[in-house]
Amino acid sequence: MTQLKLAPLTPEAFAPFGDLLDCSGDPDKLINQGMCGRFHDRATLDFNAGRAGLSLFKAQPRALPYTVDMVERHPDGSQAFIPMSEHPFLVIVAEDAGGTPANLRAFITKSGQAINLHRNIWHGVLTPLHAPGQFAVIDRIGEGANLEEHWFDDPYVVVS
Numbered sequence: 001m002t003q004l005k006l007a008p009l010t011p012e013a014f015a016p017f018g019d020l021l022d023c024s025g026d027p028d029k030l031i032n033q034g035m036c037g038r039f040h041d042r043a044t045l046d047f048n049a050g051r052a053g054l055s056l057f058k059a060q061p062r063a064l065p066y067t068v069d070m071v072e073r074h075p076d077g078s079q080a081f082i083p084m085s086e087h088p089f090l091v092i093v094a095e096d097a098g099g100t101p102a103n104l105r106a107f108i109t110k111s112g113q114a115i116n117l118h119r120n121i122w123h124g125v126l127t128p129l130h131a132p133g134q135f136a137v138i139d140r141i142g143e144g145a146n147l148e149e150h151w152f153d154d155p156y157v158v159v160s
Contacts, residue, residue, distance in 0.1 A: 001157045004068070004106040009091060009113055013105075017093040017121050019043045021082070021114040043116035048076040050142020056084075059126045059133040068092055069155040071101050071122045073148050077140025080116040081126060083109070084134040090158060091115055092124025101150050106158045122150065 007013060011020045019042060027037025045052055071094055083089060088109045094101035101122035108129075109115070116138075117123050126135060140146055 001155055004156050004158045006106050006108045006160050009107040009109050018118045019116040022112050046078045046119045047140045050140045053141035055137050057135045057137050059128050061128050061131050061133050064160050066158040067155050068124055070149055070151045071124055073120055073122045074146045075120045076146040078119045080138040082114040082136040086111045087130035090127035094122035104156055
């Protein structure tokens, strides 16, 4: 097995794969009588035929070391994972090498971070590290297959 070392999730490191969503820095504007900071238009939601839908997911927590034996991608739409708790979660992503995943990366979020995976990006499954594992997910709702899976002959293992 190939080991993947966890890295902190930063906007620069994650940029080739998607958008990091958080409220760091100053808001773009203040609303609600100055009581709410708006961080405006932080994700590129990108869908072929279909529409954006918001679903709620409840995933079983995983533990480190974590074995990655499969990644998936969605050719027809981006996918945003927004945790509904303060707990970190794993983000596994890979570059595309002629239709197969390559150069896997493993990130760990910090409290208050969410992600938006760009369309057609190889990524691991939703991987919370703590219960309750609840997420709001914004992705494509529509006709046709929007899922490709790649199973590794030699799995990866994520270590801290």
